[in-house]
Amino acid sequence: MARRTTIRIDALQEIVEDLRFAPAATARRHADAAAALAAEIDDDGAYAAAWITTRITGYRPDAASDGGDAVIVGRALRAELSALVERLSERANLHISDLGAGALWIDDLCARWGVTARTLERRRRQGLIGRRVRDDAGRTRLAFALADVERFEAAHPRAGRSASPAGRIDDRTRAAILRRAQRYRRRLGWSRNQTAARLARRYARSREAIRTILRDHDDALPAPVFPGEPPITLAARQSILRRRARGAGVAALAREHDRTRAAIHRALRLERRRLLGELDLRVPAPPTFQRPDAHDVILAPPGVRTGLGAPHEPDVGAFVRLAGAAAPPDERAEHARAVAACYLRWRAARALETLDPRNPGARALDAVETDLRWCARVLAATVADHRRLALATIEERLGAPFETLAPEHARALHAQSMAALARAALAFDPFQRDRRRVAGAASAALQRALSRWSREHHNDAHPSPTAAKRTGAPGVALADWTRHVAPWQQWLEPPPGVRTALEHADEETRRAVELRYGWSGDPPRTREDAAALLDIPAARVAALEQRAARLARDRARAAHARDTADPSPSTREDG
Structure with missing residues (x-):
């Protein structure tokens, strides 16, 4: 079987990475678009990475964050498009019959042109399009559609000859590249990546092509010009993950x-895998969890699939109203949610065991993280059902209405009460016959939390009735407890301002992000599932997530700038 051609242009490699979740039909459509583009490329032209992505995938990336400002020489682009089509066609799971009549295997095309397989590989670097398809025996092999072959023959009348293609780096150019690389390293102390970037511009080649020359040269020397790059440190991986969550582009992180x-994508996957591995996902697991239809049965009840992701109560007044109007929790719905929460954690733990800790797959990671987000939404629904219990317990302990608390005490008591309910919901075992309701564990957790608060604030445990008028407690803002129901939410939730920023986002962005994080009442979706529902590529969903994160970041910065430029009246008087 012919080896897979390496993709050295970052823009094309990113398309492959982003489309690895795409449905087969989408991958095939993009493969056809890339094949058609190969026939239009001018070897001496210059093509923006954003334009290439748009022509192949149908959407325009954000140049500032996705490296769309890079310019690629036509000759280098044509050389890589066959490799891109090869990868996408493999994802599309094509059969040889899908290429139409007259499709040729490698041996057939070598015989047609009278060349060797090695020469054929060079022709592919000139723009000959090949696709990986299944033969009748089910094996995956490289094949060529007759239309692609004839198009290449028309553009290259001497295709059957074995002369070296114009795009190949000759020995003289290779020696010049190595001399300059040694000079940059010796005088400037540049890394291999910095040197490759400079030489790629100078010699009109892709950065990866230059990196390959430098790496191959160093591999043959006992004392390489560029010592091996150390792995990205844990602190750097943590920083990369935080910045990526806030909308930083992969290209910017790579430069930084x-x-x-x-390497940045791999660092992100490794850090996500490390964080997941530190979680305690042990739960009671009855034999029913291992049944083939467990997913369809356990995750089917309405309380598990609908009414999820509701926003938190923004202030004291809203908390009192929601708690006062809440009906007692439905025992069957509560039990179904508790079982589903256990099952989702169990399934995530099982999937996590199969992940390679050194190179975890992005798709598998997304599935595990989505199950945990779903579990958090289910637990949050259980906590919300017990607001009435929380309010009654607080007021019984205080001997006064909740609104009479000072603002700082109202915020603290609310946060501690909701955290106690969350701990009770997370630890609840629905398979113990003597514990069929969450309320018992929740009430005990609330009593413990309020006892601690009373000991710490014994002088404020019985506020006067006039305190409410003085402090205006009903309008006091409360923290978003829905982001802290489960420990994994520390990194699996988007930045705090994203949900609010969606009110100012376009419809496509809002819908994609709500589907991903389960904010529309339904369970959270994997990137691939969200893309299928929206009928867009998975890469587009990823781009919309980053757009929402950047929107939240920019709004937060603008608000900070306004606050800085317009100080409060007390500050002005003090000045």
């Missing part, structure tokens, strides 16, 4: 850390 985009 002097690494390739592939």
